[in-house]
Amino acid sequence: MIHLQNVGKRFRRPDGGSFDAVADTSLSIAAGEVFGLIGFSGAGKSTLLRLINLLERPDQGAVIVDGQDLTAMSAKALRSARQHLGMVFQQFNLLANRTVADNIAFPLEIAGWSAAEIASRVAECLDIVGLADRAGHYPAQLSGGQKQRVGIARALAPRPKVILADEPTSALDPKTTQSILDCLQDINRRFGVTVVIVTHEMHVVRSICHRAAVLDAGRVVEVLDVTGGVVDARTSLARSLLEAA
Amino acid sequence: MEALSFAGALADLWSMAPEIWQACQETGLMLVVGLAAAIVFGGPLGILLYLSQPGQLFARRCLHGVLSWLVNLVRSFPFIILMVSLVPLTRLIVGSTIGPVAAAVPLSFAAIPYFARLVEQTLREIPRGVVEAAEAMGASPLQIIVKVLLNEARSGLISSLTILTISFLSYSAVAGVVGGGGIGDLAIRYGYYRFQTDVMIAMVLLLVVIVQIIQFIGNRLASRLDKR
Numbered sequence: 001m002i003h004l005q006n007v008g009k010r011f012r013r014p015d016g017g018s019f020d021a022v023a024d025t026s027l028s029i030a031a032g033e034v035f036g037l038i039g040f041s042g043a044g045k046s047t048l049l050r051l052i053n054l055l056e057r058p059d060q061g062a063v064i065v066d067g068q069d070l071t072a073m074s075a076k077a078l079r080s081a082r083q084h085l086g087m088v089f090q091q092f093n094l095l096a097n098r099t100v101a102d103n104i105a106f107p108l109e110i111a112g113w114s115a116a117e118i119a120s121r122v123a124e125c126l127d128i129v130g131l132a133d134r135a136g137h138y139p140a141q142l143s144g145g146q147k148q149r150v151g152i153a154r155a156l157a158p159r160p161k162v163i164l165a166d167e168p169t170s171a172l173d174p175k176t177t178q179s180i181l182d183c184l185q186d187i188n189r190r191f192g193v194t195v196v197i198v199t200h201e202m203h204v205v206r207s208i209c210h211r212a213a214v215l216d217a218g219r220v221v222e223v224l225d226v227t228g229g230v231v232d233a234r235t236s237l238a239r240s241l242l243e244a245a
Numbered sequence: 246m247e248a249l250s251f252a253g254a255l256a257d258l259w260s261m262a263p264e265i266w267q268a269c270q271e272t273g274l275m276l277v278v279g280l281a282a283a284i285v286f287g288g289p290l291g292i293l294l295y296l297s298q299p300g301q302l303f304a305r306r307c308l309h310g311v312l313s314w315l316v317n318l319v320r321s322f323p324f325i326i327l328m329v330s331l332v333p334l335t336r337l338i339v340g341s342t343i344g345p346v347a348a349a350v351p352l353s354f355a356a357i358p359y360f361a362r363l364v365e366q367t368l369r370e371i372p373r374g375v376v377e378a379a380e381a382m383g384a385s386p387l388q389i390i391v392k393v394l395l396n397e398a399r400s401g402l403i404s405s406l407t408i409l410t411i412s413f414l415s416y417s418a419v420a421g422v423v424g425g426g427g428i429g430d431l432a433i434r435y436g437y438y439r440f441q442t443d444v445m446i447a448m449v450l451l452l453v454v455i456v457q458i459i460q461f462i463g464n465r466l467a468s469r470l471d472k473r
Contacts, residue, residue, distance in 0.1 A: 053381055082383035093378035096473040097396050106392070107382040138472040158382075 001031040001162060001194045007051050007061035008218075009044075021047040023218040024060070031161070034188050034195045036205040036212030036226070038241060044218040045198045049164050052196065053085045054078060066161055083111045086155025086193075088184075090167040092147040094139040094154070101126065101135040104153045111158050125153040128190075129183060145176035152183055156193070163187070165197040169204060181207050202241050206231065214238045254443035261444065264431065265451075271345040271426035275352055275417040276410065282353030283360035283409055290316070290357065291364025292390060302376065302386060316358040324416050327351055328423060348417065348425025356413055363405035371397045400471035407463025411456050418452075428452060 009022040021044045029035045037045040050056040051063060054070050063070045070081055086107075094103050101122050108118045126132045129149040139147055148168060155163050165184065169177040185208045188195050199205060205212045205226055214222045214237055222235045233239045258265070290312065296302050297309035319327070328351040335342050335350040371394060379393045395402070418429020428448055436445020 055377060055381055079383040079385060082381060085381070087378065087381040089374060089378060091372070091374050093372070093374040095375060095393065095397060097399060097470070098472075106379075109392070110379075110382050110384045110388055140473055164381075 001033070001066060002027075002029040002052055002196070003062075003064040004028075004048075004051065005062045005064065007048075007058040007063060009047055009051060009056055010059050020044075020218045021056075022051060022058070025218070025220055026061075027213060027220060027223075029194060029196060031194055032188070032192045033211065034185065034197065034209045036209035036224075037196065037198045037215060038200065038202065038205055038212050039215035039237075040200060040241075043215040045200075045215050046166055047218075048215065049166055049196060049198045052162075052164055053082055053087060055087075083107065083158050084160045084162070086158070086160040086163040088148070088151045088155050088163060088165040088168045090170050092139070092144075092151045092171075094147060094150055096139055098138075099135065100131060100137050100139070100142070100150050103139070103150055104157050107154060107158045121157055125157050128156065128187070129153040143176075144172050145179060148172065148176075148180050149183060152180070152187070156187060156191075159191075160193060162194045162196065165195060167198050167200070169199070169201075177204075178207070184208060202231075214241065254447075257441070257443055258447050261435075265428075265448075268426065268428045268431040268448075269451075271421075271430075272414070272417050272428045274345045275349050275420060275425060275427055276413055278346070278349035279352035279356045279413050279417075280406070280410060282349075283356035284406075286353075287357040287360030288364055291361035292368065292394065294361055294365040295368040295394075296386075296390075300373075302380075302389065316361055319355065319358040320362070322355075324351070324355055324419050325422075327355055328420060343424040345426045348420035348423075348427075352413060352416060352420055355416065356409060359412070360405065360409050363409060364402065367398045367401035367405050368394055370401060400467040400473075403463060403467040403470060407460060407467070410459050410463070414452065414456065414459070428455075 004025060004027045006024050006026055007022060008020060008024050010018050010020050012018050025048065037048055039045045047056055051058050052065065054063060058071065065081065065085065068081060070078060073081060095106065098106065104122045104125050105118045108121060126135055129152055131146060131149050131153065134142065134146065139150065142150065168184070169180050172180060181204060184195055184197070187193055197204065197209065209226045212224045212226055213220045214224060214235065216237050222233065222238050224231050224233060224238060231242060233242055294309065294312050294316070297305045297312065299306055331351045331354055332342050335347050338350055339347045341347050375397060376389060376393055379389050417425065417427050421427045421430025422433060428451060432445045432448035435441040436448065
């Protein structure tokens with residue numbers, strides 16, 4: 001589903017120097033997988049995730065999603081490709097002046113759905129995340145966990161093949177974290193949506209991921225297989241992340 | 246004696262009612278034209294100022310620098326000097342340099358960069374992540390401007406417009422001095438030049454009331470639109 005081929009992203013430092021947030025990295029994520037990107041702060045995991053929908057444009061390499069090379073696309077084609085790539089954010093990034101229902105409707109408006117289609121899809125998505133009774137509320141009236149559910153419903157609304165989740169539980173308490181992870185897992189199982197999730201917690205990886213890439217200094221140092229329940233880590237970095245969990 | 250002079254002042258003002266009403270209309274006309282120009286030209290200019298700054302959607306360092314410099318340039322002029330220097334332009338556009346329509350030209354000219362700055366500042370308060378979320382959904386630049394920027398900033402924009410309206414109520418009095426008419430002009434002509442203090446006080450009170458009403462409406466509208 002997702003193929004990153006030798007992608008790299010270099011950022012300038014304020015002092016004029018530069019560093020590689022992602023350095024010459026290749027990664028393949030299969031359709032229907034829940035794939036984790038784990039590492040300590042500054043390892044480049046968020047940047048790598050943002051390369052997948054080209055929120056960061058790579059300085060080198062190709063990003064191929066569902067058979068299409070996003071890096072080779074025109075701005076217009078990229079916009080329409082992005083409509084099939086949902087994204088969930090750590091800080092939710094909901095529109096404060098729109099109700100819950102209108103937030104979920106937003107990507108559908110962008111994609112040019114009719115009002116009737118939008119209404120029925122929004123109702124479906126509200127049900128999926130268990131917020132049907134909050135449709136008319138504004139984000140400010142919701143708890144953190146509810147806001148993230150709206151974020152997930154919004155990402156899910158246009159029936160994407162992939163959902164990119166950037167530290168979706170890092171702003172939440174442990175109990176809410178688990179319910180959000182369950183929600184993502186449920187979506188993956190029911191609708192076969194590929195989920196890529198960035199986290200610094202091995203707990204998150206253990207809880208829902210099939211596989212996870214361990215990142216350090218902009219490189220993938222190891223890809224862990226998590227499906228068996230036992231995580232067999234070879235690198236010392238992966239082991240230290242496991243111990244921290 | 247006190248009561249008599251108060252009654253006298255009232256009678257005086259009553260006899261001037263048609264003139265006061267006309268002054269109100271002139272002030273209203275100047276404001277409406279100035280504010281319309283501010284919204285139509287200053288609004289998009291403010292959006293462009295915001296979007297062209299480094300790190301934004303349409304980052305163009307050079308363009309931003311030039312626009313910002315121009316906005317500062319026009320805003321540095323004391324309004325009365327701007328008015329006088331725009332006399333040729335006013336004559337070209339309106340065909341006259343006297344009256345509220347003529348005064349509306351320099352008022353508009355000053356209102357555009359003023360509002361552009363206010364819009365730019367208001368838009369800056371929108372979290373970058375919200376714009377990013379819209380980008381990630383595949384929103385076009387126009388959709389981002391209309392559905393994200395303007396909608397998220399709507400209450401701040403109303404507050405900015407309120408500030409602009411009140412500032413320009415006062416600018417319109419300056420415009421009055423050079424033949425623009427309006428409430429400020431009336432206050433100066435009768436109150437200052439003819440020593441009719443009662444007229445001047447009445448006009449200032451009228452302006453006080455108008456400002457309070459504008460601010461009240463602005464606040465109500467802004468808070469009703471704000472769901473943050």
